[in-house]
Amino acid sequence: MTENTRTAEPLQTDHSQQSSKAPPSGPAAAAILSAAVATCALGIFAVIADGSKTIGLWLTFYRPSGSLSGVTTVTILVWLATWLVLSRLWRNGYVNLAKTNGLAFFLLACGLLLTFPPFADFLLRK
Numbered sequence: 001m002t003e004n005t006r007t008a009e010p011l012q013t014d015h016s017q018q019s020s021k022a023p024p025s026g027p028a029a030a031a032i033l034s035a036a037v038a039t040c041a042l043g044i045f046a047v048i049a050d051g052s053k054t055i056g057l058w059l060t061f062y063r064p065s066g067s068l069s070g071v072t073t074v075t076i077l078v079w080l081a082t083w084l085v086l087s088r089l090w091r092n093g094y095v096n097l098a099k100t101n102g103l104a105f106f107l108l109a110c111g112l113l114l115t116f117p118p119f120a121d122f123l124l125r126k
Helices: 026-051 053-058 068-089 097-114 117-123
Strands: none
Touching: 026 053, 026 068, 026 097, 026 117, 097 117
């Protein structure tokens, strides 16, 4: 495969989009999905840090803010790493944005739910 015909595997659309003059949708899909992955990771890290004293202490980078400093810092690293990997994989690809957006909304909903204190407390049995 040449560099111009490479497509994204998991969320690939049909090849008819490649023949049009539309720019590749891969970079946009990478940005959308990486933000959603980071949002979900934020919720997961927040619940884990709240549920485990050891991990909470490990994620305390700045004592006045507690584990939130580490949770947000690690989340930013997850976002940047995910964006880097997906943007490289999908640089010239045509990705099905409907499927990408559907997955992104699901991950965003999970992240939002996990950062909602009553739900997190329910998961941690507090």
